[in-house]
């Protein structure tokens with residue numbers, strides 16, 4: 001993201017990458033956590049401890065993996081330190097698929113229809129940039145509103 005351009009054959013993240021960037025006037029700390037199982041176990045808990053919101057990126061061109069996504073997401077959202085945090089779900093790689101994404105179908109499939117959290121689904125493409133800014137604006141605005149309302153620690 002920091003490069004401001006798309007990397008065609010991006011290597012898998014080893015462990016995690018931490019980035020700070022300015023979005024409008026807000027300084028955003030992003031912890032990009034590797035998806036591979038071995039990293040999930042070791043790093044997702046410690047590195048999400050002080051999070052204000054979650055960005056979940058799904059490869060929607062690999063629909064057959066959605067059941068796995070559902071299981072992983074359920075495990076993540078059960079973590080006590082992540083209770084109530086807003087979640088944005090990016091159905092990414094839409095440039096590879098002609099199918100329209102029905103946001104409610106995704107929410108239902110992932111079992112999030114009754115959640116009290118703020119959850120929103122965006123069809124995105126990191127390649128073309130479609131909706132990437134919108135997805136980040138939404139999560140940042142939601143985090144800011146939530147922290148203002150409740151006096152919770154938020155962005156700094």
Ligand SMILES: Nc1nc2c(ncn2[C@@H]2O[C@H](COP(=O)(O)OP(=O)(O)OP(=O)(O)O)[C@@H](O)[C@H]2O)c(=O)[nH]1
Pocket residue numbers: 007008009010011012013014033034035036057092093094095096124125126127128
């Ligand atoms: N066509 C297309 N390719 C994408 C898109 N986003 C990522 N890719 C490609 O998909 C591959 C995986 O992307 P990554 O960003 O490394 O995926 P990741 O989820 O971070 O994977 P881990 O780091 O292993 O967790 C790379 O080759 C990217 O170039 C997209 O929106 N469209």
Ligand SMILES: [Mg+2]
Pocket residue numbers: 012013032033034035
């Ligand atoms: Mg990665």
